[in-house]
Amino acid sequence: MAVRYDDASLAAHPPSLAPDYASTRRRAPSQPLIIIPHTLSELTGPVYGHETVRPGDDDLTRQHAGEPLGERIIVTGRVLDEDGRPVPHTLVEVWQANAAGRYIHVRDQHPAPLDPNFSGAGRVVTDAEGRYRFTTVKPGAYPWRNHPNAWRPAHIHFSLFGPSFLTRLVTQMYFPGDPLFAYDPIFNSIPDPRARDRLVSRFDMDTTAPEWALGYVFDIVLRGRDATPTEEPHDD
């Protein structure tokens, strides 16, 4: 049986060219993408799991001698595929600005303070049910030079592999109710508002740790094989 990943769902992604996001103008390909069949080269993929992370990689608040400033948060969720199957034992790499909106990257010139107790780099691996969890501080919004008075909404970057070369995903998680959403050309590059909303995490009191940290839930959906038929019926 030929395995084929669904293509129609790719419409959830932004187009390559989104002129309001100025950096796309000279970097987006002008020729249409060429559709190719899914061969072994696309259906296989690098396998990186628990051996790649160290204890503590999932707690960005404990990577230095002291504790970082900012609002401590827990971010958790499940990595699923489009068919609702968990994506187990897959590497999730995360990075973010500190609570003041400053990255430790050498090219970040925003005049907000670096925090000597915060790097903003984390790695986690999903469990058998596709669940991941990490502790960090809520990142700050920061200005950028896309247009006059441009600010990015607070976000955490995510990088995921999934089971094949074509399930690879790099994205950003946002926080509910951010007043900057309406002004952000990166967030708004996603054509479908419902798809956009899938990048907004949900505040969750059950994830919130008493006397310790607020909890946010962010589920991630990677591409699924268009298996025919599925082994198990769906619940819906």
Next chain:
Amino acid sequence: MTDPRPDGLTPSQTVGPFFAYVLTPAAYDTPVLFEADIATPDAPGERIRIEGYVLDGDGEPIVDAMLEIWGADGEGRYPGAAAEEPGRNAAFRGFGRTEVDSNGFFAFTTVKPGPVPGPDGAMQAPHVSLGVFARGLLKRLSTRIYFEGEPGNEADPILSLVPSDRRRTLVAPRTTRGADAVYTFTLRLQGEDETVFFAV
């Protein structure tokens, strides 16, 4: 176990300019997980270097891109769990990652893959899959690196889908530098001689 079918894919967003301290952290305290040199001693195949520049629509170097490669070993095998499947179970890990330098230049060291099975039983010419991420790329760009002089290129089922006048953007010329085989692959994201990118 299957959950209710989710509403749809999580959309892609740009990797941005500030990924290096976790994704390619050689200059930072973060341990490096992925390297540009993946030609491990246990991998069969000819050692090759793949190098080039990443250029924008003005022909200017892009200095904040990340590249990832995925390729089979010299016997055409991909790493994976199902050892009984053809094309599977290499010891070779097959995956490399690097960032471009301040000139937009990158280099990988790997083994030249063998032919791997393609659609309908046809064999594919040796190739390496390549993903490009950068500020200004809202989603990964996917392409393939083919190798000059490979007899399988003419009949390759994927190259055959590419208009003939654009195929050369995917076929890396071979040179030698000392004892090393070097393939040059220049990525032009936009404009004249634009690299062919695939919807996968």
